[in-house]
Amino acid sequence: MKRNYKGLRKQLGTNAEFVDLLKNLPYQDAQVALRSFRSGTDIASIVSHFKVGNILLEMAVSPETRFRYVFPYRSELPQDIMLDNPYLDSTIYESATLYSGGQFPTCAKNLNTTKAGNPSCSEHQKPYLHPFHATQVIDPLLSAVRPSSWTAVCSDDVLMRDLLAGFLRCEYQFTAAFQKDYFLEDMSCQQSEFCSQLLVNIVLAYSCAAILFNVFYNLCGLDEVGQRYITHAVDLAHKICLFDVSVTGLEKAGELQSQLQSWFTGLARPLRPRTIVLPGHFQLHMYYHHLILAMYEPLLETGANQPSLPLQMVTAARKYLQTLVRLYYLRHGFDAMNLFIxxxxxxxxxxxxxxxxxxxxxxxxxxxxxxxxxxxxxxxxxxxxxxxxxxxxxxxxxxxxxxxxxxxxxxxxxxxxxxxxxxxxxxxxxxxxxxxxxxxxxxxxxxxxxxxxxxxxxxxxxxxxxxxxxxxxxx
Known part of the structure; x- marks a missing residue:
């Protein structure tokens, strides 16, 4: 009797699981389970099929690796930056607006359809779907260096190569005061033309030391102290007339803006608004619009009868700068270190x-x-x-x-x-x-x-x- 009781209890549990499956499964799956039961299939087999089968199916599906950040206060873009904005016609914006309600941007569709047939296209699309801080530096020169032979700070070459890789991925993008390949080549070959103990510990050479020491002090909020390290560089700039006084005003600003616009429209295809994706690309565009602001915003103080051009230029530059900040956040976030941002x-x-x-x-x-x-x-x-x-x-x-x-x-x-x-x-x-x-x-x-x-x-x-x-x- 005890054995029969346990059997009935087990059967009752299986039956209850089967009923739960019918309640919770999607309609089509529930119909499949019901038809299997009516055809004489054992209930325990049906329950096992759906429980284990779902696990196997989930294990066979590639996990979702696409990612986007979400704005902290309001998820939508302000209306005043939506009109006539080339950055909102970009691949990175299309990628960042994924993927609700089955609506995929063009690049995401291309990624799905070409993943098996065209690996190179898939690789090309990856930067638009993943944040930059998820990447790693792959450089044969970096893998060959032994930093421990240049510094007594540490003997763990693997750790120091990781530190160098982090520097090259982050800080170097903004403060590239030395040539990376020459630096790594000399470090691996034990040559001293572009590498030294001082270089490995802090800087490349004296001229770059002035720049880097100044940058490091700036990042600590101590540019007053760091100023001494760049004084000599400023003296050299005076010798080549870099700081000679020039005429300012709307006409001069127009000349500079015309030159900048010519440079901007002539950018290589990967650097144009439609295709930018990496932090370095954003830095270039942000700096361009910063220059426009620096040229035209002071001209807004010239009086009530001023031409409308300065206001138009300032309004557009602010709109584009705000758009770039938002797109940068959607794709790369703000948690990873970026000196420029x-x-x-x-x-x-x-x-x-x-x-x-x-x-x-x-x-x-x-x-x-x-x-x-x-x-x-x-x-x-x-x-x-x-x-x-x-x-x-x-x-x-x-x-x-x-x-x-x-x-x-x-x-x-x-x-x-x-x-x-x-x-x-x-x-x-x-x-x-x-x-x-x-x-x-x-x-x-x-x-x-x-x-x-x-x-x-x-x-x-x-x-x-x-x-x-x-x-x-x-x-």
């Missing part, structure tokens, strides 16, 4: 902060908030990698109104706990860098990083807490 982030963030006030219409306010929260999130991610981003993040957060600061804490999870243990920023930052475009040279001091840190970085956040406690904007 903090510059466009500050340009965009400063404009948003200056544009937000009590008279800002609600649609424009939400668009500005969306961009500002994204900028703050980017600086918060970069602050884990270098001190300059930490200072800039605090300045941006300090300049926010309590309502926007509360939104930042909610949307970007920017906690204040680190502020308790960090030293006062104003004692550590000594920088003359103006963090945004200065329209009037008489106002340059108010834009320098040191003065901004003194004014905003130590701002008490208690009012932000009070605003967030009584805020109903999250409901």
């Amino acid at each position: 903090v510059i466009p982030l500050m340009l965009v963030g400063a404009y948003c902060i200056d544009s937000i006030n009590e008279q800002t219409p609600e649609p424009s306010l939400e668009a500005l908030r969306s961009t500002l929260i994204l900028v703050a999130k980017g600086l918060a991610g970069q602050r884990r990698s270098h001190y300059l981003a930490n200072a800039l993040f605090r300045v941006v957060r300090g300049r926010m109104r309590p309502r926007e600061a509360a939104l930042l804490r909610y949307a970007a999870d920017a906690n204040e706990e680190e502020d308790v243990v960090e030293p006062p920023m104003a004692q550590a930052v000594r920088s003359h860098w103006p963090v945004s475009v200065v329209r009037n040279l008489r106002d340059v001091d108010s834009y320098t990083l040191t003065n901004l840190v003194e004014s905003y970085a130590q701002l008490n956040v208690e009012e932000v807490d009070a605003a967030s406690e009584g805020d109903d904007c999250f409901q």
Whole structure:
């Protein structure tokens, strides 16, 4: 009797699983299971088939490796950057808008259809579907070097090659002050023309040392100290008349813009707005639009009867710069170190902060908030990698109104706990860098990083807490 009881209990459990399958399976699969049962197939076999069969099927399917980041505050793009924007007709934007409701962009469809038949095409599409920080440096020269023969800091060649690979993937893209191949060739061959112990530890040669030491100090918010390392380079620039005074004004700006536009339209196909994908590509385009802002924004102060061209150029450059920041985030994110990205982030963030006030219409306010929260999130991610981003993040957060600061804490999870243990920023930052475009040279001091840190970085956040406690904007 006990044996029969156990058998009935087991059968009841199997029957219950079968009923659950019929309830939960898709309609077509449930019909298949029901037809199998009515044809005389054992219930236990049917249950086992669907349970084990699904596992085998899932194991046979390649995992989804495509990835995109999601905007922290509002998922949609602001309307004012949607019209007449070549960057929104790009492959990277099509890839970044994947993949809801079965709607795949052109490149994603091409990737699926050519994966088996055309591997080279598939490889070509991969950068548009994966963030840059997921890549690895593959270089035979790097694999052959033995850094331990050049430095006494460490004897682990594998570790130091990994460190060099990380440098070449990240910092080198922005501060390429030496030629990588010559450096690695001499390191592997024990030659000293382009490599030395000082090179391996810090820099390539004296002329590059001035640049790199200055860059490193800049990243620590200490460009006042790093200035001495570039003084000699500036003297050389004076000797070749690089800093000779030139005529400024709308006519001169037009000449420079014409030359830049000619260069921009003549870019190689992989560097054009339609096909950019790598961080270095974004850096090139961001710097181009930064130059346009630097040329034309000071001309907006020339009076009420000024021509409309400066305003048109500034408006377009801001739109494109904001678009590039958003596309960069969608594809690559802001957590991986990128020395250059903090510059466009500050340009965009400063404009948003200056544009937000009590008279800002609600649609424009939400668009500005969306961009500002994204900028703050980017600086918060970069602050884990270098001190300059930490200072800039605090300045941006300090300049926010309590309502926007509360939104930042909610949307970007920017906690204040680190502020308790960090030293006062104003004692550590000594920088003359103006963090945004200065329209009037008489106002340059108010834009320098040191003065901004003194004014905003130590701002008490208690009012932000009070605003967030009584805020109903999250409901």
